[in-house]
Amino acid sequence: MRTSGGICMIQTEKISVHDQLHQATANLINQTQIEVSLVEPINEISALEFFKKTQLLGDRIFWKNPTGDMQIAGVGAHKRLKPKNGEDRFQSIREQWEAYLETCSLPDESVTGTGPILFGGFSFMDHIDQTDDTWEAFASGEMILAKWMLTEQDGQTYLTHHATIDETTNVNEIANRFTEMKKVLSKPIMEEALPKMQSMNDQFTYEHWETLLNEAIDTIREQALEKVVLARKTDVLFDHKIPLAEVIERMIDKQTNSYVFVIEQENDAFIGATPERLVQVKGNELLSACLAGTTARGKTEDDDEMLAWQLLNDKKNREEHDYVVQMIKQSVAPYVESFDIPDTPVIYPLKSLQHLFTPVTATLKNDATILELVKQLHPTPALGGEPRDKALQFIDEKEPFDRGWYAGPIGWLDANFDGEFAVAIRSGLITENQATLFAGCGVVKDSDPQAEYEETRIKFIPMLDALGGTQ
Numbered sequence: 517m518r519t520s521g522g523i524c525m526i527q528t529e530k531i532s533v534h535d536q537l538h539q540a541t542a543n544l545i546n547q548t549q550i551e552v553s554l555v556e557p558i559n560e561i562s563a564l565e566f567f568k569k570t571q572l573l574g575d576r577i578f579w580k581n582p583t584g585d586m587q588i589a590g591v592g593a594h595k596r597l598k599p600k601n602g603e604d605r606f607q608s609i610r611e612q613w614e615a616y617l618e619t620c621s622l623p624d625e626s627v628t629g630t631g632p633i634l635f636g637g638f639s640f641m642d643h644i645d646q647t648d649d650t651w652e653a654f655a656s657g658e659m660i661l662a663k664w665m666l667t668e669q670d671g672q673t674y675l676t677h678h679a680t681i682d683e684t685t686n687v688n689e690i691a692n693r694f695t696e697m698k699k700v701l702s703k704p705i706m707e708e709a710l711p712k713m714q715s716m717n718d719q720f721t722y723e724h725w726e727t728l729l730n731e732a733i734d735t736i737r738e739q740a741l742e743k744v745v746l747a748r749k750t751d752v753l754f755d756h757k758i759p760l761a762e763v764i765e766r767m768i769d770k771q772t773n774s775y776v777f778v779i780e781q782e783n784d785a786f787i788g789a790t791p792e793r794l795v796q797v798k799g800n801e802l803l804s805a806c807l808a809g810t811t812a813r814g815k816t817e818d819d820d821e822m823l824a825w826q827l828l829n830d831k832k833n834r835e836e837h838d839y840v841v842q843m844i845k846q847s848v849a850p851y852v853e854s855f856d857i858p859d860t861p862v863i864y865p866l867k868s869l870q871h872l873f874t875p876v877t878a879t880l881k882n883d884a885t886i887l888e889l890v891k892q893l894h895p896t897p898a899l900g901g902e903p904r905d906k907a908l909q910f911i912d913e914k915e916p917f918d919r920g921w922y923a924g925p926i927g928w929l930d931a932n933f934d935g936e937f938a939v940a941i942r943s944g945l946i947t948e949n950q951a952t953l954f955a956g957c958g959v960v961k962d963s964d965p966q967a968e969y970e971e972t973r974i975k976f977i978p979m980l981d982a983l984g985g986t987q
């Protein structure tokens with residue numbers, strides 16, 4: 517249901533919040549209640565500062581894309597869209613979003629990332645296993661329309677506020693909320709020190725891992741499965757509460773080429789710095805990425821180049837990667853007019869590891885929404901396996917914990933159904949002074965349990981580093 521060309525005409529940045537409200541109230545003749553999305557340019561604050569300064573105002577969200585030209589921070593939930601029982605979770609969110617947009621007075625022009633934006637994600641499986649309380653604050657999907665949102669887009673900064681108005685609403689009171697919010701944002705920031713790591717408790721011993729991996733490899737050799745991605749988790753305890761803003765700051769600093777995301781749910785926060793795009797939709801352009809196959813970074817430049825060369829020429833890693841390329845090709849094919857996928861991968865370098873990477877660009881046919889594409893693509897064989905159903909069954913039965921939102925889609929979408937979703941890996945769930953971290957690896961017929969264990973060890977480093985735990 518994408519409207520072509522976006523919502524475009526009047527320049528929001530030139531219309532005061534008062535005038536935006538007056539324009540919206542004109543529609544109250546036809547409706548008793550209206551949703552408004554008020555946007556005002558604001559220059560003196562970054563998304564990270566907004567995140568820090570709104571700590572006491574409600575649950576927060578944060579998003580940065582790999583280039584950093586789009587950063588969003590939000591606080592409070594004006595709406596929380598969760599899948600309705602028994603419905604397809606992506607379809608259910610889409611229907612609720614369309615219903616909201618029907619009642620929303622939209623600005624005639626919107627800058628990407630401002631105005632009504634849903635931010636959130638979905639669990640890896642289509643359900644959350646509530647027998648374990650790790651993920652009790654998280655549903656199988658939740659997209660949030662923040663009360664307040666600060667967007668940094670191509671060097672410009674905007675404040676968006678969502679509210680419901682009816683004929684009894686005092687328009688001045690709503691406009692004054694901007695003044696109040698700006699007062700909160702002008703207060704100085706208290707820097708918080710990162711806590712010290714006290715213990716790291718890998719509930720999954722190496723023996724457990726080896727048994728699980730051997731079972732997966734045997735299943736693959738018996739041809740009941742081609743590839744399965746298996747993960748482990750580790751609990752890290754710190755000496756005091758983990759300050760989220762400082763962790764985000766370190767992620768932005770150190771994890772280049774990565775998305776940075778946070779979603780707070782009361783005392784819990786799901787946070788990560790992932791390199792893996794699932795899908796981006798902008799008008800009729802689609803971008804996706806195949807990212808699978810891993811090695812470490814070298815200590816010297818020569819060493820690094822050698823590792824990259826070995827990765828590019830390693831049969832096992834190329835096979836692991838190729839399952840992802842084939843699957844993404846097949847999944848997007850029905851939705852696109854044409855696509856471009858290079859035949860050979862290149863190296864995607866990160867701070868502590870490097871991956872095989874094949875970019876996907878395509879021109880969409882008119883009728884696909886980003887949520888449909890997320891549904892089709894998730895999970896790719898970089899997170900699930902091949903064939904998908906069998907791999908998911910193997911993970912569900914054999915992995916000794918619930919993945920929750922780890923490896924699920926996380927991202928945003930707007931009123932045109934343009935948006936971007938990443939895959940929530942290199943991530944963890946933070947509660948007070950505890951972080952539960954997750955890392956997985958693609959298992960194929962030539963996998964070696966020891967080497968895969970080492971691969972997951974280096975995949976914990978980005979999160980440990982951000983938490984200050986690797987010095």
Ligand SMILES: C=C(O[C@H]1C=CC=C(C(=O)O)[C@@H]1O)C(=O)O
Pocket residue numbers: 745747792807808809810836871897898899923941942954955956957958975
């Ligand atoms: C599942 C994870 O990584 C995936 C993404 C890139 C490379 C991968 C690999 O080489 O195994 C994994 O498929 C993770 O980091 O937890």
Ligand SMILES: [Mg+2]
Pocket residue numbers: 808809810836957958971
């Ligand atoms: Mg791998």
